[in-house]
Amino acid sequence: MAGRNPLHLFRASRAGLRTSQWAPMRQQFGRRRVQTVAETNVEPPKNESAFTKLWNSEVGPKTVHFWAPIMKWGLVLAGIADLARPAENLSLxxxxxxxxxxxxWTRxxxxxxxxxxxxxxxxxxxxLVGTTQCTRIFLYNQSIKNSSLTDExxxxxxxxxxxxxGIVESPERAAEKAKAAA
Structure with a gap:
């Protein structure tokens, strides 16, 4: 038994599938599904509502093409919220x-x-939000460069x-502030 080919059992089981009694099962599992042109060009009914058209579209709520942009609006809202922040606190x-x-990604x-x-x-x-914030940062940096050394x-x-x-008026409070800062 040790000298026999280990693939012997595999070949024997495959040989059973070649018999005529297994032919229908082989045809069922051996076929590849091919999409025809008629299946891809199915026209929707003419009297669909706008909601039904959206629901069944290629970019409707049943797909990731709909939900990814919904989540990405969070970036836009965060950028709009950053308009209230000072320009020196923004990251270029x-x-x-x-x-x-x-x-x-627009392209x-x-x-x-x-x-x-x-x-x-x-x-x-x-x-647009990124461009607006970058413009604010550049304008802030230009205003810093244009201020003279004497002003600084x-x-x-x-x-x-x-x-x-503050030290002259209250030395004790100044010492406490220095300890807290250290």
């Missing part, structure tokens, strides 16, 4: 990434099949003056 790298992904939505205009819309708004020194001197004034 993060908003630059939003600009790039918004532009790339891609018109290339893929099915064309997803809903996803293109949300990506375009991601691009005056501002620093004023801050030092207020700190020294």
């Amino acid at each position: 790298q993060q908003n630059g990434a939003l600009v790039a992904t918004g532009a790339i 891609w939505c018109f290339v893929i099949r099915p064309k997803n205009y809903f996803l293109a819309t949300v990506n375009f708004f991601v691009f 020194l005056k501002k620093a001197a004023k801050d030092e003056k207020e700190m020294v004034k």
Whole structure:
């Protein structure tokens, strides 16, 4: 038994499928499903409601093509909420990434099949929000560069003056602040 080919049992079982009694099962499982042109060009009934058309469309709520843009609107809302933040607290790298992904994926939505205009819309708004924030950051950086050195020194001197004034008025409170800061 040790000298026999280990594939002997496998070959024997396969030989049983070649008999005529297994032919219907072989045909059923051996066939590949082929989609015909008639199946792909099925026209919807003429009197469908708008909701039914949306529900049964290629980019309707039954597909990921619908839910991905819904979730992505969170990026747009977060970007709009960041309009209230000061420009010095915004990240140029993060908003630059939003600009790039918004532009790339907006274009891609018109290339893929099915064309997803809903996803293109949300990506375009991601691009707009990122561009707005990048513009705010660039304008803030320009305003810092355009301020003169004397203005910066005056501002620093004023801050030092207020700190020294606080120490003179209440040395105990200043010492407590210094301990808390350390």
